[in-house]
Amino acid sequence: MSGLRVSGLRAEYGAARVLHGVDLEVGEAEIAVLTGPNGAGKTTLLRALSGLVRARGTVTLDGVRLLGRRPEEIARLGVWHVTQEGGTFAPLTVRENLRVGARSGRHFAADLEWLFGYFPVLQAHLSQPAGTLSGGEQRLLAIGRALLARPRLLLLDEPLRGLAPRAEGVLFQAIHAINRHEGTMMIIVEHHVATALRIAHRSYVVESGKIADLRTRWRW
Amino acid sequence: MFFQQLAEGLGAGAGYAALALALVLAYRFTGIVNFAQGELALLATYVAWQLVDSGLPYWAALPVTVAVAFTAGMLTERVLIRRVESAPGPISPVVATIGLYVLVNALAALVWSSALRAFPSPFPDAPAGLAALAAAGLAGLVLGALALVVRHTGLGLVMRAVAADPRTARLSGIRVGQVAALGWGAASAVGALSGVLLAPSLFLEPAMMTGVLVYAFAAAVLGGFDSAPGAVAGGLIVGVTETLCGTYLAFVGADLKIAVPLVLIVAVLLLRPRGLFGTAPVERA
Numbered sequence: 003m004s005g006l007r008v009s010g011l012r013a014e015y016g017a018a019r020v021l022h023g024v025d026l027e028v029g030e031a032e033i034a035v036l037t038g039p040n041g042a043g044k045t046t047l048l049r050a051l052s053g054l055v056r057a058r059g060t061v062t063l064d065g066v067r068l069l070g071r072r073p074e075e076i077a078r079l080g081v082w083h084v085t086q087e088g089g090t091f092a093p094l095t096v097r098e099n100l101r102v103g104a105r106s107g108r109h110f111a112a113d114l115e116w117l118f119g120y121f122p123v124l125q126a127h128l129s130q131p132a133g134t135l136s137g138g139e140q141r142l143l144a145i146g147r148a149l150l151a152r153p154r155l156l157l158l159d160e161p162l163r164g165l166a167p168r169a170e171g172v173l174f175q176a177i178h179a180i181n182r183h184e185g186t187m188m189i190i191v192e193h194h195v196a197t198a199l200r201i202a203h204r205s206y207v208v209e210s211g212k213i214a215d216l217r218t219r220w221r222w
Numbered sequence: 223m224f225f226q227q228l229a230e231g232l233g234a235g236a237g238y239a240a241l242a243l244a245l246v247l248a249y250r251f252t253g254i255v256n257f258a259q260g261e262l263a264l265l266a267t268y269v270a271w272q273l274v275d276s277g278l279p280y281w282a283a284l285p286v287t288v289a290v291a292f293t294a295g296m297l298t299e300r301v302l303i304r305r306v307e308s309a310p311g312p313i314s315p316v317v318a319t320i321g322l323y324v325l326v327n328a329l330a331a332l333v334w335s336s337a338l339r340a341f342p343s344p345f346p347d348a349p350a351g352l353a354a355l356a357a358a359g360l361a362g363l364v365l366g367a368l369a370l371v372v373r374h375t376g377l378g379l380v381m382r383a384v385a386a387d388p389r390t391a392r393l394s395g396i397r398v399g400q401v402a403a404l405g406w407g408a409a410s411a412v413g414a415l416s417g418v419l420l421a422p423s424l425f426l427e428p429a430m431m432t433g434v435l436v437y438a439f440a441a442a443v444l445g446g447f448d449s450a451p452g453a454v455a456g457g458l459i460v461g462v463t464e465t466l467c468g469t470y471l472a473f474v475g476a477d478l479k480i481a482v483p484l485v486l487i488v489a490v491l492l493l494r495p496r497g498l499f500g501t502a503p504v505e506r507a
């Protein structure tokens with residue numbers, strides 16, 4: 003069974019339960035967008051999928067169970083999570099950051115050329131420490147590093163956060179192109195709902211730790 | 223006379239630098255200050271002495287000792303540190319390493335007794351000053367090789383990524399636990415070098431590394447606790463300062479030499495808390 007299947011996902015921070023039995027699916031080469039108010043549980047849902055938060059329920063990617071595994075194992079199974087905090091190694095150069103994501107050193111030069119097709123701006127900063135990039139460039143770098151691992155599923159937590167309007171457009175065009183050309187499944191948490199829905203195949207509204215509504219592309 | 227003292231200061235400083243670097247490595251990979259670093263080095267030095275005493279040539283015993291120390295460091299991380307690092311608050315790991323300090327020290331006394339033991343010099347035929355400089359050169363070679371691995375290999379890149387941001391490293395598929403264990407292994411191996419370099423002049427006994435640990439802390443603080451090159455430079459500065467103060471300042475002499483690093487620690491913390499080479503966070507101005 004290909005794609006992501008989530009069933010009855012529950013998670014808590016100490017005594018506070020945040021997710022109350024979430025069910026969702028992301029099909030082959032689909033983009034799912036999570037919307038909803040602050041504190042609804044969207045970020046926790048991504049963290050549960052990437053193993054940063056312990057959770058119960060059932061989560062499978064292409065039929066392989068994910069829950070109970072460590073974040074590094076889940077990443078190696080093809081699930082890459084770009085957190086809203088940045089997700090770059092600040093003291094390392096852009097090239098070194100990208101090398102961490104690359105599958106092998108042998109194809110690194112070709113992989114870089116491939117990546118610059120989506121994010122050309124990174125090419126000019128290869129020798130610069132990642133921490134000195136602008137917020138938008140750091141976001142591109144974090145996503146770029148994830149792409150070099152050729153993930154099956156990309157989890158993007160508020161990728162447009164803090165970006166200038168022009169940079170928002172560039173990033174979303176790139177995300178859309180990656181999805182179309184590479185077939186990468188994505189779950190995107192985004193408050194810019196109108197922008198996100200333009201590229202989504204399905205949209206889940208999260209409220210109080212549950213899925214309150216599901217909309218597929220033909221309904222909006 | 224001055225150059226002789228300078229050479230001896232550099233020789234001692236190389237030993238302090240190695241232990242300071244070990245402290246910095248363990249700290250950077252797990253965020254834990256390992257108060258037992260000196261005692262792990264002591265244990266390795268006893269292993270080296272035992273091997274040489276059993277008839278193994280010095281230059282054959284040295285790599286075996288470093289390998290044993292590396293393994294001991296990895297085991298310490300896997301068996302002890304990993305279990306306490308997730309405990310709430312910063313106290314548990316500190317107490318654990320102090321406990322390890324006491325345990326290893328007692329173990330050394332139990333196995334090898336408290337007797338002073340002569341430890342062979344790596345350069346037995348060289349005059350004292352030259353031998354000290356050669357020892358500093360040996361330390362420089364090993365630390366330089368370590369720096370090359372960290373700066374220019376895939377493993378080194380992964381280690382630097384883990385040191386920079388363990389959570390992002392996990393999310394990038396890096397087995398952070400294994401890398402942390404490697405870091406502690408490397409720290410312990412470098413620490414072993416410190417013990418082996420200093421033992422010929424200090425004589426081997428269970429309290430040998432106690433004072434050295436104070437010097438190493440001074441060196442690490444002086445260099446900036448997160449800076450490997452800073453730890454090395456700090457060690458050399460502390461070694462030379464301590465030796466010259468002990469020789470040329472009459473009121474310091476041999477008895478007050480241990481106060482020199484303590485004064486350095488306090489001065490650095492007051493005047494430049496980040497240390498001479500400590501790195502400011504890399505961020506956009």
